[in-house]
Amino acid sequence: MPSAKYGHVVRRHCARPGCNAPATATFTFDTRDLTVWLDTPADGGARAGELCERHVRVLTPPQGWHLEDRRGALARAAKQLEATLDAHTPMLARAFQNAGAV
Numbered sequence: 001m002p003s004a005k006y007g008h009v010v011r012r013h014c015a016r017p018g019c020n021a022p023a024t025a026t027f028t029f030d031t032r033d034l035t036v037w038l039d040t041p042a043d044g045g046a047r048a049g050e051l052c053e054r055h056v057r058v059l060t061p062p063q064g065w066h067l068e069d070r071r072g073a074l075a076r077a078a079k080q081l082e083a084t085l086d087a088h089t090p091m092l093a094r095a096f097q098n099a100g101a102v
């Protein structure tokens with residue numbers, strides 16, 4: 001049985017009985033924080049199980065728990081950084097020009 005290699009394509013299936021759809025989310029939970037997290041499936045990542053998109057959409061955490069979908073958080077962070085750089089670059093360029101650095 002070969003061990004997982006880097007670059008290995010993660011292909012898992014939904015954990016719901018009778019569902020063979022490919023998993024699009026991994027869920028983990030913390031019983032102290034009463035939080036369920038959804039993440040992009042990754043090799044070696046801690047997980048309680050995996051769900052397909054359809055079952056993610058119908059997933060309802062127990063009463064008093066909250067659900068945090070962290071999928072796309074990286075993409076959002078990248079977008080935000082891009083916007084920040086866009087907003088600051090002209091200012092930075094002017095600052096360098098004023099300092100005679102450009």
Ligand SMILES: [Zn+2]
Pocket residue numbers: 014015016019020021051052053054055
């Ligand atoms: Zn499913």
